[in-house]
């Protein structure tokens with residue numbers, strides 16, 4: 001199982017007496033964490049902060065170096081809708097929450113088949129990132145993966161039993177980059193992975 005090396009030495013003397021109270025635990029857990037924080041001037045204060053999260057997540061950008069295409073997905077995102085953005089429809093990389101007892105790699109392969117119908121095997125790790133460090137404890141493992149047309153084995157579209165309705169969107173890499181510039185793509189994971197391919201010159 002993936003584990004980030006913890007840098008406890010940095011915070012050892014600054015943070016003490018960490019306690020947590022669960023405020024809500026329906027889909028994910030919302031905790032109120034209390035802790036003693038010692039400021040640079042030596043003063044210590046008891047602080048409280050809300051932290052939200054479920055499991056960690058994965059996201060993957062499949063790319064085809066021969067056709068210079070990438071495969072994205074389009075789906076309704078209620079948090080975006082509530083924020084008043086783009087009618088709530090978001091163009092994104094494949095991704096989701098890691099199931100219990102699943103490795104990030106197995107999760108990437110499962111989500112790719114469920115959401116866009118591709119069977120991928122050559123996955124390449126890019127990074128593990130926090131998307132909203134002031135709110136979320138979730139860490140998202142980011143990947144890119146080469147695919148060919150032969151890897152399309154199912155229609156995709158997401159799981160009906162999870163009320164998912166996903167449109168598969170195969171598009172040229174250049175077109176995807178333009179969609180970042182014109183704000184059609186505003187999901188951070190998607191922007192990171194498209195720019196990763198560009199910087200590395202992988203496509």
Ligand SMILES: Nc1nc2c(ncn2[C@@H]2O[C@H](COP(=O)(O)OP(=O)(O)O[C@H]3O[C@H](CO)[C@@H](O)[C@H](O)[C@@H]3O)[C@@H](O)[C@H]2O)c(=O)[nH]1
Pocket residue numbers: 027028054055056057058095096097098111138140162163164
């Ligand atoms: N987030 C969320 N999802 C819910 C809820 N109730 C049901 N779901 C359903 O659970 C499924 C989750 O699908 P995934 O593919 O696993 O996740 P995702 O929504 O694509 O991924 C996003 O949310 C994950 C947490 O749920 C994150 O781990 C991931 O990084 C990303 O932000 C979706 O069909 C979603 O509608 C809820 O209260 N909250």
Ligand SMILES: [Mg+2]
Pocket residue numbers: 094095096097115
């Ligand atoms: Mg998903």
